[in-house]
Amino acid sequence: MVLASIWILLAVVGAVLLAIALGVLLGLRRRGSGSATSGAPIARAERIRSLPAFQRAVRRRQAALAGVVALGVLAAVLGGVVAARPIAQKTIQPVSTNRDIMLCLDVSGSMTDVDKEIVSIFDKLADGFKGERVGLTIFNSSAVQVFPLTDDYAFIQEHLSSLMKGLDYSTDIPEQWVGTMNGVGASLIGDGLASCALRFDHADEQRARSIILATDNELNGSPIVTLQEAADYAASKKIRLYTINPVDGIDQPDSKTLADAAAATGGKAYALRETTTVGDIIAQVQKQEATQLKGQATVIWADVPQLWIAALIVVALGFVVLLWRVRL
Numbered sequence: 001m002v003l004a005s006i007w008i009l010l011a012v013v014g015a016v017l018l019a020i021a022l023g024v025l026l027g028l029r030r031r032g033s034g035s036a037t038s039g040a041p042i043a044r045a046e047r048i049r050s051l052p053a054f055q056r057a058v059r060r061r062q063a064a065l066a067g068v069v070a071l072g073v074l075a076a077v078l079g080g081v082v083a084a085r086p087i088a089q090k091t092i093q094p095v096s097t098n099r100d101i102m103l104c105l106d107v108s109g110s111m112t113d114v115d116k117e118i119v120s121i122f123d124k125l126a127d128g129f130k131g132e133r134v135g136l137t138i139f140n141s142s143a144v145q146v147f148p149l150t151d152d153y154a155f156i157q158e159h160l161s162s163l164m165k166g167l168d169y170s171t172d173i174p175e176q177w178v179g180t181m182n183g184v185g186a187s188l189i190g191d192g193l194a195s196c197a198l199r200f201d202h203a204d205e206q207r208a209r210s211i212i213l214a215t216d217n218e219l220n221g222s223p224i225v226t227l228q229e230a231a232d233y234a235a236s237k238k239i240r241l242y243t244i245n246p247v248d249g250i251d252q253p254d255s256k257t258l259a260d261a262a263a264a265t266g267g268k269a270y271a272l273r274e275t276t277t278v279g280d281i282i283a284q285v286q287k288q289e290a291t292q293l294k295g296q297a298t299v300i301w302a303d304v305p306q307l308w309i310a311a312l313i314v315v316a317l318g319f320v321v322l323l324w325r326v327r328l
Contacts, residue, residue, distance in 0.1 A: 001304060004085035012080030016073050064326045071319040078312040088304045091297055099208040099288055100149055101129060103136040104196035106215035107180055108187035114246040114272060116167040118214040121244060121278060123160045125212065126153065128282040136160070137199055139192030141183030141221065145199060185221015193230035193261075197239055208288035209237070210267070212281060214244040217254040231261035240288070241267040242281050 003009060049055070103122050107115055126134050134156055135149040147159045183191070196211050211234060217227065225233070234241055241262045247255050259269035268284060270277045 001086050001088045003081070004087050004301075006084055008084040009077075009080040012076055012083070016076050020069075020073070061326070064322060068319065068322050068326060071315055071322060075312060075315045075319050078308060078315055081308050082305050082312055086304050086308055087301045089299055090302045091299050098151065099129075099132045099210065099285060100200055101125075101132055101134050101210045101212060101285060102149070102196050102199050103134065104192060104211050104213040104215075105136070105138045106140070106187060106189065106192060106213075107138045107177060108140045108218075108220070110187060110216055110218045110220075111214075111246070114216075116164060117272065118244060118246070119160060119164050119167060121214070121272070122212075123157070123164075124278045125281060126156050126160065128278065129285070132285070135199055136163075137192075137196045138163075138180055139188070139195060140177065140180040141185050141188055141191075142180055143192050143195030144179040148199070149201060183221075185223070187215070187218055187220050188223035189215055189217055189219055190223040190225040190227045190230045193227060193241070194225050194233060197230065197234045197237060200237070200239065203237075206238070208285075209239040210242060210285045210288070211239055212242045212244065213262075214246075214272075215258070216245060216247050217258040227257060227261050228264070231264045235265040239265060240285075241265040242284060243267070243269045244272055244277065244281075245269060246272040 049058075103125070105111075105115065105118060105122070111118075122136070131151060133149040133151050134153075136146040136156075136159065137143055138146055146163065147155065150156065192215070193211065193213055196213065200207075200209050219227075231241055241264075243258050243262045245255055245258055255269075262269045268280075270281060274280075
């Protein structure tokens with residue numbers, strides 16, 4: 001423990017010492033001038049002073065007066081300590097209870113007509129995930145992280161809005177494509193899903209993790225890992241996969257393969273334009289038990305006056321009671 005304003009305590013101690021010094025000087029001055037006994041003279045006073053009862057009374061009063069002075073000095077010092085703000089270091093480690101959700105968007109050419117609609121769905125999902133950590137990764141022949149897992153929803157909304165504007169395709173190479181075309185081929189779904197699965201942090205902790213993958217599953221090239229292999233990896237890490245498919249109907253081979261990959265992780269496939277898609281995905285994700293995540297430990301200085309205030313109250317009450325007993 002330290003004092004935030006130790007000069008206040010020093011000032012109080014100085015004032016107390018000055019008061020004691022003045023009291024001693026005044027007492028010596030009065031004794032030297034012979035004015036200490038200004039009452040009426042009493043005959044044979046020395047006999048009264050020699051009485052044991054009188055001497056006991058004098059000792060009790062001297063002890064009481066000494067106690068008054070001691071309690072007064074102690075109360076003043078304790079008051080100075082309280083006024084000087086005793087503070088102590090405390091280590092705070094914030095703990096948040098939430099789930100991790102990685103949004104994963106295919107930005108290949110076949111998705112051009114629906115990406116803006118999907119980002120709008122992502123925006124609604126983020127609005128429904130209160131307190132959850134959300135991240136976004138986009139991919140074509142290579143994957144790019146737009147923003148990492150975060151529970152800063154203003155930050156999330158800002159980046160989703162920026163991505164939405166970029167999807168107007170007002171330039172030959174849209175901003176959101178930068179870094180997504182570094183590989184050979186296009187729309188490498190398995191590689192994109194694997195990249196999204198690798199974006200989760202705190203790999204050594206058991207947490208509720210989900211990937212929401214938006215793709216038409218139209219592969220154009222040779223990925224490093226297949227969609228099923230990426231889904232199996234996600235399942236091994238206990239990551240659930242939920243897919244949003246802009247292609248109507250699940251009877252098509254690409255749609256069925258996508259649905260099977262989601263089912264392999266314990267997730268589910270959804271159509272883009274189903275009216276319940278957003279609500280159903282949010283409900284499915286929130287069924288998973290939220291887990292605690294410890295934040296970075298922070299050392300702060302906090303006021304700790306409680307003990308000193310309690311001591312001051314006790315000493316002040318003793319001072320008042322003793323004054324009443326002495327009848328000063």
